[in-house]
Amino acid sequence: MxxxxxxxxxxxxxxxxxxxxxxxxxxxxxxxxxxxxxxxxxxxxxxxxxxxxxxxxxxxxxxxxxxxxxxxxxxxxxxxxxxxxxxxxxxxxxxxxxxxxxxxxxxxxxxxxxxxxxxxxxxxxxxxxxxxxxxxxxxxxxxxxxxxxxxxxxxxxxxxxxxxxxxxxxxxxxxxxxxxGHDPDHELVLALVADMLADRGLLRVAQVTERHGVSGRRLQRLFARYVGVGPKWVLARYRMHDVVSALDAGWEGSLADLAATYGWYDQAHFTRDFRNLVGVTPAQYRERR
Structure with missing residues (x-):
């Protein structure tokens, strides 16, 4: 194997x-x-x-x-x-x-x-x-x-x-x-990030470390060396990209359902994260479309 x-x-x-x-x-x-x-x-x-x-x-x-x-x-x-x-x-x-x-x-x-x-x-x-x-x-x-x-x-x-x-x-x-030349550590980082991007079910760093058989400490070191931001941040950004893409595509469901779909189970937390990054609340962003 x-x-x-x-x-x-x-x-x-x-x-x-x-x-x-x-x-x-x-x-x-x-x-x-x-x-x-x-x-x-x-x-x-x-x-x-x-x-x-x-x-x-x-x-x-x-x-x-x-x-x-x-x-x-x-x-x-x-x-x-x-x-x-x-x-x-x-x-x-x-x-x-x-x-x-x-x-x-x-x-x-x-x-x-x-x-x-x-x-x-x-x-x-x-x-x-x-x-x-x-x-x-x-x-x-x-x-x-x-x-x-x-x-x-x-x-x-x-x-x-x-x-x-x-x-x-x-x-x-x-x-x-x-x-x-060849850099196996960089290739490992690519595999980790590709998985984070592709699998919407990956919401926590612990899921990544378990799936790929790397320790949390090594994961942090690899991301500091090659990516410049931590793995938790990468997971959160990709899920937020999914949220914004859904809104741009005309999401018709509730914002609570949208948040839960991408890993936020606290509506206030979701709204705060969205506003801190995008600059407006999810409701305001959807209305401005």
Missing amino acids: PDRTKPTRTLAATSRTASTAGILRPEEFARHVDLHRLAPAPDLAPWVENHWVLRWSLPAEVRFPSQVLPHPTMNLTVERGVRRPEAPPASVLVTGPVTRRFDVETRGSGWVWGVRFRPGGLPALAGFDASALAERTVAAADLLPAPVVAALDAVDDTGATLEADRGRVEAALRPLAVAA
Whole structure:
């Protein structure tokens, strides 16, 4: 019988370890911003979840406050026309795992090429602890070799096809993958996170440790090293993504039933968690649709 704590590279390259949920009021977002997602090349799939591209061109009087719920991932972005007060003055940035709602005011014209890494993907490639980047956005030059950053900074929205731009971005990243090699601890993290995402019945960390045969202490160490946030937080965020997706899809049942479906058995606790992350209560969010 294979060791459950040593998933294969095939699993790492094919299992989904992040959802596409999290954009609040996605229909309104789509009226202001064009979003495209692309799969990574197979040789980068063990580290990269997907590429995402934003384009917008808004009238001068329009300001659109886009809001995205956090994921247990890191993003590498090439940004043109974006004004993020928390970010350093650089075009190529790395945003670590954040635990709060991600707000950006969209205005004027702009373009962003983003690489969403799998949980732990960038730390495994670049050799740093994810916890050091929690709640931070830094210049990519602080983490990655200068030739990689220079190649990424040369990518721009020049009218090339998305596939051509993806090829340029991946050519810049590929030397990191070649040097990184095999990392069984990272592959274990991917198996754990994929299970958390896929199984809506996983609500407690103890269920994860029992199923995968790892101790709670080792689980915490792995998540600190590769993910930058704890496993309890990851479970809670994925279930909250499910809640928001259900509301966006037009959930017609009671909010108490919605809460219980995704693991909240105390309505006050559910409402507080939702408001702390989303900014309004579940009832207010549903009404604003």
